[in-house]
Amino acid sequence: MKPLIRLKNISAAYDDTTVLKNVDLTVNANDFIGIIGPNGGGKTTLLKLILDLHTPLSGQIEKSQDLRIGYLPQVNTIDKQFPITIKDVILSGRSSTKWWHKATKAQLKRVDELLEFIGFETRHNLPIGELSGGQMQRVFLCRALISEPNLLILDEPNTYVDKTFEANLYHLLEDLNKQMAILLVSHDVGTISSMVKTIACVNGGLHYHNSNKITNEVLKSYNCPIELVSHGKVPHRVLKDHDHE
Structure with missing residues (x-):
């Protein structure tokens, strides 16, 4: 191979x-x-x-x-005042789709699976600015995995x-x-x-x-x-x- x-x-x-x-x-x-x-x-x-x-x-x-590469950098720079939710941050990692395009049912299901792992299954619409550094790192890990690298x-x-x-x-x-x-x-x-x-x-x-x-x-x-x-x-x-x- x-x-x-x-x-x-x-x-x-x-x-x-x-x-x-x-x-x-x-x-x-x-x-x-x-x-x-x-x-x-x-x-x-x-x-x-x-x-x-x-x-x-x-x-x-x-x-x-x-x-297909998924990447979790050591430091993620994001304006915590930017009005974006956890779900939107994860979906922004889609490699073949512009982040503003509507997510497919399969992609939304994948988001649910990833959020369940990090214990955020009820926090889809939580603003990213309300997260601690560790919580944000978990979300960015989900972002790296959304496109199934x-x-x-x-x-x-x-x-x-x-x-x-x-x-x-x-x-x-x-x-x-x-x-x-x-x-x-x-x-x-x-x-x-x-x-x-x-x-x-x-x-x-x-x-x-x-x-x-x-x-x-x-x-x-x-x-x-x-x-x-x-x-x-x-x-x-x-x-x-x-x-x-």
């Missing part, structure tokens, strides 16, 4: 600064790849390349003709999300992975190592590890330095900052 997307010997730069060099990555159906790396290592640039938001300096990007890209998806929903989110991702490939970006190794199938460390280049078992030694060999931080009483392994991007 043809891969959903394949990056071949990709390099990328901003002005005269190269941030990614000679990157190879293949994403197949039902892959679940954790993208880790220090801040400034090139994770965001990698996503921009896949999403056609940045032009590579060199190399090739091959995409399947039926590739075969590749879901999540950039630090637990941003602003409370711990209860974070656990539910990871159960959802396991179910979604039966239907689609997932790229999950995080700098917290412990957060994703128990979920993903394989891991790629991005730090100027890309080192693919065909396992979710990541030891400190492996990270060091990939030039992905780690440090231990504590959230309350729980220690987390996270990637240290890098000095570019």
Whole structure:
């Protein structure tokens, strides 16, 4: 079966600064790849390349003709004063339909299913401005799923999300992975190592590890330095900052 997307010997730069060099990555159906790396290592640039938001300096990007991408960015910018409802925000993610076009019965049913998952089944018409940061992140996840993508890209998806929903989110991702490939970006190794199938460390280049078992030694060999931080009483392994991007 043809891969959903394949990056071949990709390099990328901003002005005269190269941030990614000679990157190879293949994403197949039902892959679940954790993208880790220090801040400034090139994770965001990698996503921009896949999403056609940045032009590579060199190399090739091959995409399947039926590739459908759902994307949940780390930070969603929306004017909370804008008079738009939760339902309308989700429907704005329809890839083949202008957001102001009337939704089909199938699309409205999909909205109902997604809202039920996040516990908002009775809040279709709630203004987006009344939501907390975590609640808004849940709605934008639904927006990323409304067009039933075969590749879901999540950039630090637990941003602003409370711990209860974070656990539910990871159960959802396991179910979604039966239907689609997932790229999950995080700098917290412990957060994703128990979920993903394989891991790629991005730090100027890309080192693919065909396992979710990541030891400190492996990270060091990939030039992905780690440090231990504590959230309350729980220690987390996270990637240290890098000095570019």
